[in-house]
Amino acid sequence: MVHLIRGFKDILPNEVEIWQHIEKTVKMIFEDFGFSEIRLPILERTELFSRSIGEDTDIVEKEMYTFADRKGDLITLRPEATASAVRSYIQHKLYAVDPIQKFYTIGPMFRRERPQKGRYRQFYQINAEVFGVESPFIDAQLIYMLMLLFSKLSVDDISPHINSLGCLACRPKFKEALVTFLSGKTDQLCSDCKRRKDKNPLRVLDCKVSSCQEALEGAPATLDHLCDGCREHFEKVKDLLEKLKVEFVVNKRLVRGLDYYTRTTFEIQTGSLGAQSAVAGGGRYDNLVKILGGPDTPAIGFAIGLDRLVEITNLKKDVYEKRLNVFIATLGENSREMAFEWACDLGSSEMSVEIDFSNRGLKGLMKRADRLKAEYVLIVGDKELEEGSAVLRNMKTKEQVSVPVEGIVDSVRKIVL
Ligand code: AMP
Numbered sequence: 001m002v003h004l005i006r007g008f009k010d011i012l013p014n015e016v017e018i019w020q021h022i023e024k025t026v027k028m029i030f031e032d033f034g035f036s037e038i039r040l041p042i043l044e045r046t047e048l049f050s051r052s053i054g055e056d057t058d059i060v061e062k063e064m065y066t067f068a069d070r071k072g073d074l075i076t077l078r079p080e081a082t083a084s085a086v087r088s089y090i091q092h093k094l095y096a097v098d099p100i101q102k103f104y105t106i107g108p109m110f111r112r113e114r115p116q117k118g119r120y121r122q123f124y125q126i127n128a129e130v131f132g133v134e135s136p137f138i139d140a141q142l143i144y145m146l147m148l149l150f151s152k153l154s155v156d157d158i159s160p161h162i163n164s165l166g167c168l169a170c171r172p173k174f175k176e177a178l179v180t181f182l183s184g185k186t187d188q189l190c191s192d193c194k195r196r197k198d199k200n201p202l203r204v205l206d207c208k209v210s211s212c213q214e215a216l217e218g219a220p221a222t223l224d225h226l227c228d229g230c231r232e233h234f235e236k237v238k239d240l241l242e243k244l245k246v247e248f249v250v251n252k253r254l255v256r257g258l259d260y261y262t263r264t265t266f267e268i269q270t271g272s273l274g275a276q277s278a279v280a281g282g283g284r285y286d287n288l289v290k291i292l293g294g295p296d297t298p299a300i301g302f303a304i305g306l307d308r309l310v311e312i313t314n315l316k317k318d319v320y321e322k323r324l325n326v327f328i329a330t331l332g333e334n335s336r337e338m339a340f341e342w343a344c345d346l347g348s349s350e351m352s353v354e355i356d357f358s359n360r361g362l363k364g365l366m367k368r369a370d371r372l373k374a375e376y377v378l379i380v381g382d383k384e385l386e387e388g389s390a391v392l393r394n395m396k397t398k399e400q401v402s403v404p405v406e407g408i409v410d411s412v413r414k415i416v417l
Contacts, residue, residue, distance in 0.1 A: 007113070007121025018310055019124075021320035023106055025152055026126050030104045033145050035128055038103040040084040042110075046074040052083040052260055052288055056200040058208075061192075063111040077110035081127040082260075082285065082301055083292075089131055090294035099132035099297060106306070118273055118308050126309075128282075129301035131289065136233050139264040139284065139300055140240030146268060146280055146302060147246055154314040155270070158279065161251035162241075162266045164234040166222045168287065174225035175201060181219050188215035205255040221252035230263055237264050260285040264300065272312045279312065280304040325416050327374035328355040329365035332382035338405075339380045339390075345409040351416060369395065376416055378403075 004010065011019060027037070050060050065077040078084060085103055088094070094101050106126050113119055128145075130138055143160050150158055166174060182189070182197045182204060189197060190209040197204055204212060205219070226234065241248050256265050265283030273279065282302025289297040328343055330336040336357065343355040354372060356365055362379070369377045379391040385405065392412060393400045403411045 005121070007115035009120060009122070015310075017320050017322050018313065018315065019306070021315070022153060022306065022309060022313070023126075026104070026106065026149060029145065029149050029152065030128060033102075033141070035102040035104045038085065038088065038105050040078075040081060040088060040105055040107070042078055042108065043075050044078055044084055044087070046076040048083050048087055048292075049076055049079060052086065052292060053080070054200070054203075054260070056196050056203050059111060063113055065110050065112060079109055079111045080303065081105055081107070081109065081125060082129060082288070082303070085127070085129045085301070086285075086288055086292050086294070086299070089297075090289065090292060095132065095295055095297060099295075101131045102129070104128045118305075118311065120307060124306035126304040126306055127301060129299060131299045132297055133300070134286070134298040136236035136264070137240060139237045140244060140246075142282070142300060142302060143241060143248070143266060144244045144246055146304070149304075150268070150279075153309065154316075155279070155309065155312050156314060157272050157312075158268050158270045160241075160246065160248045160266055160268050161254050162237070162248050162264065163251050163254040164223055164226055164230055164237075164263050165255065165261050165265050165283070166226050166230050167262050170222075170225055170227035170230055171202075174220065174222050177220040177225065178202070178205075182215075185215040188212070202255070205253075216253075222255075223250070223252045233263055256281055256283055260288040260291070262286045266302070268304075270312055273308055278305070279308045321373070323352065324354055324369075324372045324374045325351040326353045326376045326378055326412060327365075327369035327372060328353065328378045328380065329362060329369065330355065330357075330380045331362060331365075334382045335380040335385050335390075338385065339378070342378075342409055342412075346412060349409065349413055351413065376412075378412060 046066050049064060053060050059079050064079055067075055069075050085105070089101060104127060107124065108122050109125050110122050112121055115121060128142065130142065147160065178201050182201055186194060186197065188211050189204065190207065190212050193204045193207050193212050205216065254265060254267055261283045263284040263286060266281065267278045268280040269277045270279050280302055282300070284298065284300045286298040289295065289299055326346060328339050330339045339355060343353050346353040356368060366377065374395055377393045377395060379393060384390055388406070389402045389404050390408065391400050392403050392415060
């Protein structure tokens with residue numbers, strides 16, 4: 001048989017319930033905070049990602065699924081959603097309707113990374129993006145909203161790590177200090193970073209190779225090189241988080257893997273995931289809308305790793321487990337004919353219902369009802385039908401009542417719901 005591709009996975013029906021519950025909770029909370037859903041394509045022109053994420057990043061250099069389509073145009077399976085959201089904001093001139101736009105989107109991303117626990121080649125992200133707000137209030141509110149979501153989803157052992165990466169005004173000075181620092185460390189850097197050091201030294205900060213991380217011990221930090229505007233902005237974010245009683249860690253070493261980040265940057269770290277400790281990450285990208293051809297518009301967003309979120313939630317199964325309201329067990333041709341219509345009626349009146357069309361006996365039918373976690377079983381035998389009734393069994397209490405055929409759908413509905 002043909003198996004699935006390495007790093008890809010199926011999410012089976014019994015696993016999907018928790019995904020659906022998380023997605024429902026996300027929609028509820030994000031919409032309460034003024035976000036609207038946007039659905040973006042999975043394929044985009046390669047250029048969109050190389051221009052936004054940055055040519056020297058691991059994603060663009062090594063991880064993108066890029067193809068020439070039949071006409072030879074280079075297209076890429078999206079490795080992240082922010083670039084597409086920005087493209088859409090510009091392309092549809094949403095800024096002309098209202099410069100302030102808040103989007104969220106949930107869907108698959110593709111990166112050809114080395115597969116391991118918590119790291120897949122097709123994985124899912126929940127993204128939120130805010131355009132047109134420069135104020136630090138929104139930075140704090142986004143982090144607050146993330147923490148609220150995690151608490152609703154019973155995710156413990158998490159903490160937001162925050163940092164500021166500065167802006168175009170303060171970055172040159174920082175870059176200078178970094179280049180000076182790195183020039184004494186060339187021998188310790190991996191071959192990629194030897195090249196990046198001159199082309200795009202900031203990238204070295206984010207390299208995952210351990211010798212590079214060791215070489216960075218004592219490296220200058222953006223936080224120590226902020227201009228007045230960036231420092232004030234960051235101080236305000238911290239004040240607001242304190243006001244909102246969000247406990248956070250200032251992490252000077254936190255840089256994010258994409259070129260477009262400015263000012264506030266953050267990651268939600270958890271102790272429950274081993275090596276892949278980030279369950280969400282985000283930050284400001286105040287220059288990206290302009291870089292991609294739109295008006296100068298500040299922006300901020302985050303991405304939650306949905307696969308990882310599923311792995312660390314402590315939600316109890318009964319919170320999200322799907323229930324079958326009624327299982328209809330028919331015992332004979334006539335009863336099946338009749339109950340078939342009831343099943344369709346019940347199914348169209350907000351009840352989940354399963355009718356078994358096989359010829360198995362009552363024992364086998366009850367077994368299946370158990371497997372499907374049915375709350376009630378409606379037992380319909382030809383003999384009972386002749387007497388004008390069927391039996392409704394409560395699977396939890398084992399109580400059984402006789403229900404007249406006349407008006408049976410309404411009667412069952414009243415008992416079950
Ligand atoms: P990033 O877009 O790299 O900032 O990632 C945001 C979040 O997506 C991370 O914190 C992870 O939770 C998740 N993530 C990123 N890459 C992967 C992957 N290959 N497999 C599973 N989750 C991922």
